[in-house]
Amino acid sequence: MRLIIEDIVKQFEEKKVLQGASYTFEKGNIYGLLGRNGVGKTTLFNCLSGEMALDSGRAYIDDNGTVRELNHEDIGYVYSLPILPEFLTGYEFVKFFMDINKANVQMDRSIDDYFDMMTITNEDRHRLIKGYSHGMKNKIQMLLFLITKPPIILLDEPLTSFDVIVALEMKNMLREMKSDHILIFSTHILQLASDLCDELVVLNKGKLSSVPTDLLKSPEFEQSIINLLKDEAHVDNS
C-alpha cells in the first residue's frame, strides 16, 4: 500500500503554506517529517486527515494497483495536544470507543489487554483523564489506533512529552506496528528521527523532499540536516 500526495496547495489568505507538496509514502516504513517552525507540518497533517480542505492537489491510496481517494477513516491522527473527554476515566473512554467501533473492528483483545500494551497501570486506567499527564494522554490516543488499526498514522510531535522509559516503549511499539501501517511523525528532535525513521522527509518552502538514506546513520547527519533546512535551494529538487 502506498499513500501518494500530489501537488498539495494550501494557503491561509495571503500566507502560502503548502505550495505543491508531493510525496509517496509506503507501508512498512516510519517517516520522519522535519521542517522549521511554522513551515506547515501540522497543516499537512490537517489536510491529510480531512480536518482542513485542500486548495488544490490530491491525496490517494494505491493498494496493490487499486487506486482510491484517501478518506478520514484511513487516518489515525495523534495530536501534539491531545483532545480527550476529561470527565471520563481512561478505562471508561476506551470502553466507549470500543463500543462505538465494534461493528467495524475486530475485537480480538480486551480493554485491559490494550492498557497492558500501553503499560498504563491498573490504578491509572481507572482515574479521570483530567488528571493525566500530557504523555499519558498521548498514550491513550495511540491506544485507540491499536484498536481501529487505521492504515496511516500521523503523529504530530508525539514523543516529545514522554519520559525516557515511555519514549523507548513507544519507539518499540511504533517499530512493531510499522509492518502494517504507514507511520509519519513530525519532530524537531533529530536524534529521534535518525533513531526511529526509515526515511526522512523535509518540508521546506511548501514542498517535500527526501533526505538521502545514507545520511541517516552518518556522523554528519545533524549538520547536514541543519544545512538542508537553511538551504533554500534544495526544495527545487523535490
Ligand SMILES: Nc1ncnc2c1ncn2[C@@H]1O[C@H](COP(=O)(O)OP(=O)(O)OP(=O)(O)O)[C@@H](O)[C@H]1O
Ligand atoms: N487555521 C489557520 N489559519 C491561519 N493561519 C494558519 C492556520 N493554521 C496554520 N496557519 C499558519 O500556517 C503556517 C504553518 O503552520 P503549522 O502549524 O502547519 O506549522 P508547523 O510546521 O507545524 O510548525 P511548528 O513546528 O512550529 O509546530 C504558520 O504560519 C501558521 O501561522
